[in-house]
Amino acid sequence: MSQDQKPNTENALAMGRRKFMNTAALASLTGLVACNNKSGASASAEASGSASATAHSAADVTHLKPGELDTYYGLWSGGHNGDMRVLGLPSGREIHRIPCFVPDALVGWGITNESKKVMGTRPDGSLKYNVADTHHTHASYKDGNYDGRYAWINDKINSRVARIRLDYFICDKITDLPNVQGFHGIFPDKADPVDEKINYTTRVFCGGEFSIPLPNAGIEDGSKYRSLFTCVDAESMEVRWQVLIDGNCDLVATSYDGKLAATNQYNTEMGVHYEDMMSAERDACLFFNVARIEAAVKAGKFKTIGDSKVPVVDGTHEANKDPKTALTAYVSVPKNPHGVNASPDAKYFICAGKLSPTATVIELAKVLDWFDGKLEKIDDAIVAEVELGLGPLHTAFDGRGNAYTTLFLDSQVVKWNVDAAIKFHKGDKNAKYVVDRLDVQYQPGHLNASQSETRAADGKYLAVGCKFSKDRFLPVGPLHPENEQFIDISGEKMVLLADHPVRGEPHDFIIFKRDLLRPKQVYNLDDFPLAVKDPKESGVFRNGKKVTVKLTSQAPAFSMREFKLKKGDEVTLILTNLDKIEDLTHGIAIPKYNVQFVVNPLETASVNFVADKPGVFWLYCTNFCHALHLEMRTRMIVEG
Amino acid sequence: MSQDQKPNTENALAMGRRKFMNTAALASLTGLVACNNKSGASASAEASGSASATAHSAADVTHLKPGELDTYYGLWSGGHNGDMRVLGLPSGREIHRIPCFVPDALVGWGITNESKKVMGTRPDGSLKYNVADTHHTHASYKDGNYDGRYAWINDKINSRVARIRLDYFICDKITDLPNVQGFHGIFPDKADPVDEKINYTTRVFCGGEFSIPLPNAGIEDGSKYRSLFTCVDAESMEVRWQVLIDGNCDLVATSYDGKLAATNQYNTEMGVHYEDMMSAERDACLFFNVARIEAAVKAGKFKTIGDSKVPVVDGTHEANKDPKTALTAYVSVPKNPHGVNASPDAKYFICAGKLSPTATVIELAKVLDWFDGKLEKIDDAIVAEVELGLGPLHTAFDGRGNAYTTLFLDSQVVKWNVDAAIKFHKGDKNAKYVVDRLDVQYQPGHLNASQSETRAADGKYLAVGCKFSKDRFLPVGPLHPENEQFIDISGEKMVLLADHPVRGEPHDFIIFKRDLLRPKQVYNLDDFPLAVKDPKESGVFRNGKKVTVKLTSQAPAFSMREFKLKKGDEVTLILTNLDKIEDLTHGIAIPKYNVQFVVNPLETASVNFVADKPGVFWLYCTNFCHALHLEMRTRMIVEG
Known part of the structure; x- marks a missing residue:
């Protein structure tokens, strides 16, 4: 039975009835989202509770x-937009979109030769x-906090990982993961497991969600x-190794000491x-x-799959019985x-149950103990498994010992204390682990707090990506926006601040503090x-039918x-922007020739066309x- | 000499020196933008003046x-993003992006057969x-206000006009303008010039900016x-007629009585x-x-150009000497x-000088008088030509007789009274036409006020698109965002509210009131x-190598x-979303097959692939x- 300071009778009953929901109970969930169709505008006053009282603040x-200026940056995955978004917080303003996997008409991503080379x-x-x-x-x-070098982002459809340079805010590399379908979770490591001097990211871990024939x-x-x-090298972006597993990979987490990576398996x-996928009461x-994996690779204990030369070690149950x-x-x-x-105190990984109303707290020291033969059963690494509400999905942290978990079905964020949960799990039924609940609008998926998954978690803001907005915004036809909500978590109670x-x-x-980044605003001419x-180097340079057009831009x-x-x-048309003043970007379009791209200060880009x-x-x-600007043109005369 | 209630000595001097700037003076403008590089964050307090005092409000x-919910909709052109944006105001939140001219990975625009048919x-x-x-x-x-049927948007690169249905917020038609390069300004008519019963839009006028050989x-x-x-039929989206002109077309305006359309010529x-383009002291x-144009077309007084069958009438000086x-x-x-x-009182068209510090007010009744032979010289239709500041570009209205013009070089919005300007022009040098000035950040281009170009102009909000943001936002690399600023114009003084x-x-x-639209949130199955x-109709239907896969979606x-x-x-894969609940959109992706699209409630879409x-x-x-949702999959087995 869940303990709940602000009990919702219906949910409490539901949770009591099914400690872990079984398949039969789940069938009735179909359509639950659709039925929970309360009117956003009218429901908000009652739903937000404390928030509406503090609307002024x-x-x-x-x-x-x-x-x-905003005080925090946010790097946001763009969903099936296929790009990365850069937000400023607390305003929630979108300052930039970084194209990586899909073309972008504004900058000419997918049009220029340079971007096509990155994209493939x-x-x-x-x-x-x-x-x-x-x-x-x-x-x-680096040192358990962001160092402002890179970000990585996944493409689930085509199993690609892109790297974003955080100096120029551009994608510079995309790597295909061999023999992977449905690449989902991604997380960089935070240190090397062996070399203590390497206290920064050198690996990126990628989870393959869909099982397929290998080779396909x-x-x-x-x-x-x-x-x-899959493990990808953070610098070279080459695939270093892969692990063949039982079950599938969903999300990924890494430990602060670099020793462990993990993926939840649904x-x-x-x-x-799908009914087979949820037949077991426990997954992993x-x-x-x-x-150990890298030692095995070094020792040649791997195979390869199909055309791929990537070493694949065996991580199945059968091959890993001896701790x-x-x-x-x-x-x-x-x-x-x-x-x-991963909790910011570096102690725990927390998994949410999704079809179980629980969160499971796993102590990393005990997992390492198991690998050392000091823990009898691996499940003894579980130090808490507590009920939070219906449909728990993701967890964020405030650095003060509290976790915040989205409840998809309850449309709530629940704030709970990890130490209290551990005490409760140990048998102290007076330990009040649920601290607060906040209704969100509606069906929240991911959430994250400022600096949450770093040692510098500061417990100031929380953002939550709600999968349905229903009528929270002016109607814009059948395709609704989703609703990202912004929440103040600096106090005991969560306060809903804004819908975006x-x-x-x-x-x-x-979400991280702005002083962790030092972006560059002007390119280096020599980098191109x-x-x-x-x-004066401009001109048309002909070699038979092959023609190079060299052009520069200087306003106007x-x-x-x-x-x-x-x-x-x-x-091949090459354009260099010789304007070196910050923000003085030019673009060039060629009517009917399907060409448009921009050149930022001191950037060079090129296109090919016939x-x-x-x-x-x-x-x-x-x-x-x-x-x-309107008069800034050049005339291309194509003689018939 | 300009009259200015809050004079800026340097500008006033500059304006005095060059009533109309000449070519020599302009040469010195090169780089002016780049040099005006004041620090945004630090400059904002002083620059915003009254705004910072009212930051709380x-x-x-x-x-x-x-x-x-927001109280106003905004429909925004997406620039070289190539799409249309839908904003809610006063929050400034972007609620939707409507793909039209360029592919959109999120919805599958440019991927589905249906969208490819629209795009070409x-x-x-x-x-x-x-x-x-x-x-x-x-x-x-309709009746001088928006009727919520359609919006239109131009593509300057490839001379296309797209229509957006404002019930579903989708693009349903794209038309190529024949023999046009650099299609720039666009405006629907507001009534029929002849049939008074047609008090709504039936034509869309399109200005061709770049002169080219005809045929090219x-x-x-x-x-x-x-x-x-060019005139395009608002319903069929066919091109009705074109006018061959001297000079070029930039922006377009239409009169409330349907009799006149106009374009400014730079x-x-x-x-x-470019130095030739600015050699004349006056353009038009x-x-x-x-x-009369439609009567000429009907009478067969036209030619055609190249392969196009569109009637082209002669609108050059030479052919139109007799009023x-x-x-x-x-x-x-x-x-x-x-x-x-066009002013909301239906009386005037206002042109800004760009390279002249002036706005020119043209009285429409006098233009009609000229066409009727009642006005001796067409320039006698000019009822005011007053100095506003450096680089005037666009003008909006508050419905209380005031105009708001952006000053690109001065980085200001100037509020001025049209009647007072007319009095000043007539000789009343005591007529104070400049009402207020507001610094904006930086180099403003377009601006518009709520309901500005309708008979229902309400003078509540003004938005202004600033072409440079410099350091108004957290740095995100060389490509800066631009800065759209939101201004309260309900009082005598303008108040800067927000940077976006x-x-x-x-x-x-x-920008218009939300009750002018009645969007639909669910499609009609029969429309597809x-x-x-x-x-039960699902399945794989084979005809030799041609295979149709019919699929439906119902969560999960x-x-x-x-x-x-x-x-x-x-x-050919056909997917119908049978979920009929608002906001219950599904998507479908096929790994490695470059397919992703969404189907909204009761929508059908299809793709072809080998x-x-x-x-x-x-x-x-x-x-x-x-x-x-994660478990919502179907397995495609392609046998080798």
Whole structure:
């Protein structure tokens, strides 16, 4: 039975009836989301409770005076937008979108040769993929806090991992994960498991969610399918190794000492139909012993799969029965857990039950004890398993010992104290672990707190990505925005501050103090091999049908007023922006030739096209640059 | 000499020195933007003046309590994002993005067959264009106010006009303008010029900015280039007629009586180099007599150009010397004007000077008098030409007789009284037409007020799209966001309320009361010819290599758990979302097959692909729909 300071009779009853829901009970959940269709606008006053009483102060917290800067950055995964979003907080303003997996018409991502090289192309030069589905983004660490070097983000559809440089806020590398389908969770390590001097990120761990034949062939028998857990090198972005596992991978967490990575598993049954996927009452949190895996790889104890040369070690139950040599450890967690999060005190990983109303607290020291042969049963590493409410998904932390877990079905965030939960689990039924509950609108998935998964968790703000907005915003047709809500967690009670509409899907994100980043605002001319460093280098350089057009921009003019091509020319147009003043970006568009891209201060970009249409084409600047911006053009004359 | 209640000595001097700037003076403007690099954060307190004093009330105005709805819609052109944005105001929250000209990975725009049909494809089935540059959006009128049927938006790069249905907030038609390059301004008419019963929009006018050879061939001699003004039918979206003109078209305005459309011309010189484009001291506002043009078309007085069958009438000076038969009238306006806006009292069109510090007020009744032979000189329709400041661009209205004009070079919005300006122009030097000035950050382009260009202009809010943000937001690398600022204009003094970062380029937009729209939140199943109306209709239907896969979605499952294909099959996958509850959108992704799209409640969409990769592929739902969303999959087995 759940203990609850602000009990909701119906939920309490429901939880009492089914400690862990069984399959039959779940069938009745179908449509539950749809039925919970309370009117947002009218329900908000009652639902928000304490929040509406403090609406005035909420305005003061989140409304920045014009010109005032936000104090936190947020890096947000863009869902099936396929990009990364950069927010300023507490205002919630979206300051930037960083294209990575999918084309972006504004900057010309997927149009320029430079971006196509990062994205990957087919033999005919077209993009390999135009779609993506990003879920999780996490940044590089040093000393247990973000160091402002990189962030990584996943593409679930095509099993790709992208790296974002946090100096220029651009994607510089994309890596395909071999033999992985449904790449979901991602997390960088925080230290090396062996070398104590390496107290920063050097690996990125990636969880494969969907089991498939390895190598992939059209096999119907699902019992032959398996999943892989992948380690990518943070610097080279090469795949270092993979682990063949039982069950699947959902989210990923890493320990502060670098020794452990883990993934929650919602389909230990390895079912291919959804009722099979939830037939077991307990699934797992699967731990990886990083040092042992790398020793095994070094010792040649691996195989490879299909065309891939990546070493794959065996992390299945069968091969890892002896704790003292095991590469992996499967800790059981109730029913289809979703989410695994590392507490900022470095002690615990917490898994939420999703189809169980519980959170499971696993003590990392005990997991290491098991690997050392000092703990009899791996499940003895579980130090708490407490009821929180219906549909628990993800957990954030305030650095004061409290955890915040989203309850998807209850449409709540529950604040609970980890130490109290451990006491309660040990038998102290007077230990009040639930501290507060806040209704959110509606069906929350991910949440995160400022600095939550760092040693510097500061317990100031919490954001929560609600999967349904219903009528929280002006209607805009059938495709609703989702609702990202912003919450003050600095006090005992959570206070809802603001609703922010967001294009789907609101997945994972991180929030951190602004002084952790030192972005650069102007590029270095020398970083671009094709740079046209002086307007005098401009011109049309012909080698038979191969033509290179070199152009520079300086407000309000391009370096050439006009240039001539012949029909059929195979053209490479190179544009360097010689304006070196911050914020003085130019763009260039070629009508009918499907070209548009921007060049930021001292950036160089290039495009290839065939001059297949004769006529006069006005190339014009698309990024407002000057009072004479409209007049900033160059004339391309293609002779027929 | 300008009159100014809050004089800025330097500007006043500058204006005195050059009533109309000449070419030599302009040369010194190069780099002016770059040099005006004051620090945003530190400058804001002094710059905002009255605003910072009222920051507390600004928070109360713009911060909505969680669950509270905005009171105004904003439709925003997306710049070189190529889409349309839907905002809620006064919060400034972006509620929706409507893809039209460019692909959108989230909804699958450019991926589904249905969206590709709207966007246009090449013979090989790939998209004709992936880039666009939208500048202006305006909505359909009835009785001088928005009627909530449609909005239109331009693509400058490829000369396309898109229509947005405001019931479903989707793009349903895109039309290519023949023989037009650099399609810039766009405005629907507000009534029929002849039939008084038609008191609503039936035409959309489109201005061609770049002069080219007609038909387009690689001719170097710019004196042979011309521009066209185009009329598109609001319902059929067919091009009705075009007008061959002297000079070029920039923005477009229409009169409330339907009789007149106009475009400002910044390049009456028809120069091909930018110094030629600004050699004349006066350019023009070009008026079109809609009824006479349509009578000419009906009478067969037109030609056609190249392959286009669109009738083109002659609107050049030479052919329109006699006012009584003229189709067009060229009113002179100082130096490279930018922007033409219709006052809500239906009396005036106002052009800003851009390279002249003036605004020119043209009285429409007098333009009609000229067409009737009652006004001797067309320039006698000018009833005011007053100095406002440096770089005037666009004008909005409050319905109380005041106009608000952006000053690009001064980085200000100037509020001025139109009647007082007319008095001043007539000789009353005591008429104080400048009412207020507000510094904005920085270099403002478009601005618009709530309901500004309707008879219901309510003078409550003003938004202004600043082209440079410099350091108004947390740094995010070389590509800065632009800064859309939100201003309270309900009082005598303007009050700056908030800064909103926005991806470039902040162009034109409209703001109107929320009760003017009645969006639909669920589709009609019968509107989709391919709809799979019952899960029982699902299946794989084979006709040789042509295979149709019919699928439905109902949370948390697709209608088929798995289906089989053979390598090489040419597949059409049709998905109908049978969930009919508002906000219950599903998505579907096919790993490695470059497919992702969403289906909203009762929507049907389809994609074509060749099953060229054997293996097992988990098609999964990308739009969070249910507690068992992660388990919502179907298995596609492609046999090798």
